[in-house]
Amino acid sequence: MPNMSLKKVSMPEQAPDVRNKNFSEVATGYTEQMAIEEAQRCLDCKNKPCVGGCPVNVKIPEFIGLVAQGKFEEAYHKIKETNSLPAICGRVCPQETQCEYYCVRGIKGEPVAIGRLERFVADWYMKNVKASVEKPDKNRKKVAIIGSGPAGLTCAGDLAKMGYDVTVFEAFHVPGGVLMYGIPEFRLPKELVQKEIDTIKELGVEIKTNMVIGKVYSLEELKEEGYEAIFIGSGAGLPKFMNIPGENLNGVYSANEFLTRINLMKAYKFPEYDTPIRVGKNVAVVGGGNVAMDAARCAKRLGAQNVYIVYRRSEAEMPARLEEVHHAKEEGIVFKLLTNPTKILGTEDGWVKGLECVEMELGEPDASGRRRPVAKTGSEHIIEVETAIIAIGQSPNPLLTSTSPGLDTQKWGGIIADEKTGATSIEGVYAGGDVVTGAATVILAMGAGKNAAKAIDEYLKSKE
Secondary structure: OOOOOOOOOOOOOOOOHHHHHOOOOOEOOOOOOHHHHHHHHOOOOOOOHHHHOOOOOOOHHHHHHHHEEEEEEEHHHHHHHHHHHHHHHHHHHHHHHOOHHOOHHOOOOOOOHHHHHHHHHHHHHHHHHHOOOOOOOOOEEEEEEEOHHHHHHHHHHHHOOOOEEEEEEEEOOOOOHHHHOOOOOOOOHHHHHHHHHHHHHHOOOOOEEOOOOOOOOOOOHHHHHEEEEEEEEOOOOEEEEOOOOOOOOOOOHHHHHHHHHHHHHHHOOOOOOOOOOOOOOOOEEEEHHHHHHHHHHHHHHOOOOEEEEEEEEHHHHOOOOHHHHHHHHHOOOOEEEEEEEEEEEOOOOOOEEEEEEEEEEEEOOOOOEEEEEEEEOOOOOOOOOOOEEEEOOOOHHHHHHHHOOOOOOOOOOOOOOOOOOOEOOOOOOEEHHHHHHHOOOHHHHHHHHHHHHHHHHHHHHHHH
């Protein structure tokens, strides 16, 4: 009999006043019994609307049906048919706007906890099954992947399964892209990311680190090295700033630098890891997306007493996941909404001492559909802080595109690529993920990598 409860089975979590002092994972995951109970809420709909809401088309009712029967290993293999990184997606995907948004159970209650079940299955498999990956026969065709984030890893894994000789070129000293440097340990343990990367390497994928393409090799030089196709999944790692006075003061970070120091370089383990980072007692994070929430919650864990999210619109317009906003509030992050910084104030010796702001009110909708914020006259005020973190977005690093003649780009710097195949203006060169769309979600980047792998396979076969 199906479980007709209107609510999801609750996910066990660390208490807010405990977790905001450590970097251990917030949610501790379902037990086997919890997973079975939640899986029994699935109605196995005939039309499977949830599958259409998944960018990589995971066979959701099928894997959940296996979980309901306690067949966890079979459920894992069902997910892996279309999703190379289930432990990651189960944690960081915005299921509430994708698969779970279309769940029929959500009409009269809460949708089935698809993300939690995917996470459970992946974690259970990693803990209980010692599997060896079977390497496919090689077809002797070489493909280069630029970037080892979710788009690059997905494309590499799919092509390797098809028999291609795949080499991934990563600019950092550690593979994983935003999964390693951008998402905090308490949301996505790096051990899990490494396990997913190791699985892809076992397929025969070679990952070369410290390789800044555009500097070490150009696209043309990669072709001269024998790579018959290239996929660009280099992400959007160039931070944007507000261009207000004071942004050059000590104590001002881009969210990218702040999170990279913490996540990749383990600043939270100083002095065990020699990466000091200064937060002070009071921190302001400017922005309202997931990156802003991550930076604010990290600052709190590093010992800041007061951490403020400063956002120029209202909470309804915030692009961050509802879960991240909820967790941030529980952990004591203070939200200063309808507030816009106009200047960063500094001390005589060049350190941040405050944020000069104005209050805002919402006017008519802008091009994005969100109501445009307008400053209130006479509402100037100061927020006293020692650290300011700017989290208002990123764009692609122009190094690769500026050294690639013939590669068409958009005005904001992103590569122009076909929506379905990832094909660019250069034959044999494909692109996907944030380098095309701008900063988006992990699963959308994975979907782009999967589509590009299929297109590259078709392209190379057509050349035979």
